[in-house]
Amino acid sequence: MRQQVPQDRLLRSSAHAPKLRWMASVAAAPSMHPPVRQIGAAAMAAAASGAVERWLEAEREQLPLWLPVMLGAGVALWFILPDDHAWTAALLGLAAAGLAGTAVARSGRLARSIVIAVSLAALGLGLAWWRAERVAAPILAGTAVASFTARVERVEVLGARDLLRLTLRPGDGAKDGRGQALPLPPRIRVNVAVGDAPTSGLAAGATVAMRARLMPPPAAAIPGAYDFARVAWFAGIGGTGRGLRKVTLIQPASEPGGDLRRRLTRHITHRLPGSRGGIAAALVTGDEGNIEEADDQAMRRAGLAHLLSVSGLHITATVGAAMFVVLRLLALSPWLAMRVRLPLVAALAGAAAAIGYTLLTGSQVPTIRSCIAALLVLAALALGREAMTLRLVAAAAFVLIAIWPEALAGPSFQLSFGAVTAIMSLHGHPRIAAFFGPHEEGWVPRQVRALGSLLLTGLAVELALMPIAVFHFHQAGLYGAMANIVAIPLTTFVIMPLEALALLLDAIGIGGPVWWLTAQALTALLALAHGVSDMPGSVTALPAMRTDTFALMVAGGLWLFLWRTRVRYAGLVALVIGAAWALATPAPDLLVTGDGRHLAVRTTSGALALLRDRAGDYTRGMLATNGGLDGEPLLLSEQRDARCSADLCMTDLVRDGQRWRLLATRSAYSVEWSALVAACASADIVVSDRRLPRGCKPRWLKLDKATLTRSGGVALTLKTGRIVTVRNSDDQHPWIAPPLLPRPAMTRSRFPFNRSGAGYPTAYPGSEPDAGRSVADHRPGWPDRDGS
Known part of the structure; x- marks a missing residue:
């Protein structure tokens, strides 16, 4: 056994003692012992970098x-x-x-x-x-009454409202009400009464002459409402309006079968009157205009509105039916079965069916998106690859964003891809896949397991889509998962096959019995929708959600769905924070539309009261929905704290022990100057759809026509002092409408590298939006309660 020699003895006896002593002194020097904190930071950075690399x-x-x-x-x-x-x-x-x-x-x-x-x-x-x-195109800068000829690009039937929606390309020679030449945008959209439209020949490709009242595409009336101006910009629509006289058909549609979609819709609604025919037509042609308002609202409240929009469900059913029929028919031939790859032929038939169905339903962006996804699935099947994966969903999303980037901002894109991503992520989890995968068990346990899978899938989809629904529609259904368990199989395996069979049998005149069966199935679907929508608490209404809150919840959901390791559960933290933030955001106390005509005031009971007694259904619903109210708004003139005449209305709002006085005009008649000035001086907030005189000086905020033209609609929360406007003074997105001009004229957006604008009339000098701050910056500060 080797003996251990003490170190000091080794140093004394070794020939290298001087060198070893020098090394020991160097090692003992203070410079060789940096602070532990320095080494710890470097080690922590290296460890964190290594951990991230291992995680990736x-x-x-x-x-x-x-x-x-x-x-x-x-x-x-x-x-x-x-x-x-x-x-x-x-x-x-x-x-x-x-x-x-x-x-x-x-x-x-x-x-x-x-x-x-x-x-x-x-x-x-x-x-x-x-x-x-x-897609930049000129837009109308003001309201105009024009007589013109135009080529029809698209005809949409709104049977429930007795209207036709025409997308037109006007020609040269348009005249205004005084007979003067009036330049029109290259594409407009006009609603025409069914009685004013030609009975035949009105389809894509036809030429018509008409007279209509036109206006610029309207922006969001209040913060959080639907912004048609943005949608119209990317659709190239520069004006919208309503026909005033009968439409004269100059030249009918030249393309054979050009009105196939409209004729098919008319045939279905003739076979099935009412909302049943409207739903049946929506499933086949994509026309949702024949569904009655009450039934449409019930479908939305029950979480079944996605069945009415031609998208993934309908494309999948069409492709599946086409592949099934073609595969079964070809398999009847032994020669073909032995020599031809029948699944590939069936996939080609499914692709043709998907493309044909997309063209039949009007080639809307949601349908095109679903068609592209279906084609990718069929291509994967043809190549022998796994079809339904998250990578396929990502590929479809990438292609669609690259082609139509504006679709990302719409609810259709977000809802469809959110639902598919949630489903694929859920069933891609190893434990979920193992539990709901194939098992050696009897028929009853297998059906129970399938029902549980369907319920869990519906619940996951509802939770995933709830933030999107609240952000865009300000409502969230609570029983949609259970309703879809019945509605989706009923629509996919009963209603759509019966309807397709009835249309085929109508070719030889024997489709009546099948239409009766289709009507019974549709009646069951409507009964389900009304039953769920009428249940207590079926819909939760929330006020307009903040954009940053929504972004946080979307980021958390993507983090949760797209990763596979335990790090994914950090997305739950973002989701919980975002949900808590949305629920804690107080509802606005005052909503004012961009034209100043309508406003909604939050009462002490939490309801909303409207200024004008005769507000239309759309305005009432829009103000109630964006204000987080599930129900019918009240009338301000009937409230105890309000004092209203035919021309003015004044009310007091009490928040956290402080009283705010609101004054609003409610008619087009002038008010005596001295009385108006005195009323303004006693009010904290004044709202009007007209330009108020300079002598009208409220204690805090003045929202008249001049201010609202710059700001657009306004949402005001008194408790926090938060003011949200539709427009901001620094917002230069191209669809932001300029102030109206003294006469109809044309404007187009300002870009650092515009395309040639030859032939585009420009705005009058001085008509640009005000360069000042938004309405939120006009307030001098919170007024003292004594009015000083």
Whole structure:
């Protein structure tokens, strides 16, 4: 056994003693012992970097799923940022981040992921900007009555309202009410009464002459409401209005069968009158205008409105039926079964059915999106790959965002991809897949397991879509998961096959019995919708959600759905915070429309009271929905604290022990100047649809025509002092409408690199939006309660 020699003895006896003593002294020097904190920080950074690299390595199969997310983040950035200076700065910032990441991209997967992410975000921002410029077209700057000829691009039947919606391309030679030449946008949309339309020949490709009252596409009436101006901009629609006289058919549609969609809708509604025919027509042609308002509202409250919009469910049913029929028919031939790859032929038939169904239903963006996804699934099947995966969903989303970046901002895109992502993520979880996968068991346990899978899937979809529904529609259904368990199989396996069979049998005149069966199934669907919608608490109404709250919840949901390791559960934290934030946001106390004609006041009981007694159904519903009210609003003139005449209305609002006095005009008649000035002086807030005199000086806020023209609709919360406006003074998105001009004229958006605007009349000098701040910046501060 070797003996251990003490170190001091070794140093004395070794020939290298001087060198060893020098090394020992160096090791003992203070400079060789840095603070523990320095070494700890470096070690922590190295450990964190290594942990991130190991995590990304474990999630390497999930990284491609984030490609459409980052592309969409760039598109969202373009919608959020206000003007071209901000867009340019964002592009430069993203490019700088990408270049910096490229310089260190060899250091690991994290750097490469950052480079790809910022590059895709920059690409998305550029695509949205380019798309907005690409579709740029002149818009009407004011209301006009015009007589013109136009070529029909699209005809939509709104049978429940006895209207036809025509998308037109006006020709030259339009005249205004005085017979003077009037330039019109290249594309307009006009509603025409059914009685004023020709009985035949009115279809895409026809030429008509008509007289209509036109106006610019309306922006959102109040914050959070539907912004048709943005939708119209990307659709190239520069004006909208209503026909005033009978439409004269100059030349009928030249394309054979050009009105097939309209004739098919008319045939179905003739076979099935009322809402049953409207739902049947919506399933076949996509026309939802024949559904009565009460039934349409019941479908929405029950969470079944997605059945009325031709999208993934309908495309899937059509493709599946086509593949099933073709495969079964071809399999009857032994020669074909032995020599031809029948599943490939069936997939081609399914693709043809998907494309044909998309064309039949009007080629709307949701239908095109579903068709593209179906074609990708069929391509995967033809290649022998697994069809339904999150990668397929990501590929479809990437393609659609690249082609139509504006679709990202719409509820249709968000709802459809949110639902599919939730379903695929849920059933891709190993435990869920193992529990609901194939088992060696009897028929009854297998059906119970299938029912549980359907219920869990419906619940997951409802929870995933709830933030989207609240953000866009300000309502969330509570029983939609249970209703869809019955409604989806009923629609997919009963109603749609029966309707297809009835249409086929109508070709030989024996479809009557099948139409009767279809009517019974549709009656059951409507009974289900009304039963669920009438249940207590079937719908929860919330006020308009903040954009940042919605973004937080979307980010949390994507983080939860797209990762596979335990890190994914951090998304639940973002979801909970976002939900708590949305629930804690107080409802606005005052909603004012952009024209100043209508306002809704929050009463002490939490209800809403409207200024004008004769507000239309659309206005009443819009104000109630955006104010977080599930029900019919009240009338301000009937409230105990209100004092209203035919021309003025004054009421006091008490919040947290403080009293606010509101004054609003409610007629077009003038009020005596001295009385109006005195009333303004006693009020904190004044609202009017006219330009008030300078002598009208309320103690805090004045919302008259001049202010509302710049700000658009206003939502005011007295408790927090938060004012939200539809427009901001620095918002330069192209669909933001300019102030109305003294006479009808044309305007177009301002871009740093506009296309040639030859032939586009420009706005009058001095008609640009006010360069000052928004209405939120006009307040001098909270007034003292004594009025000083």
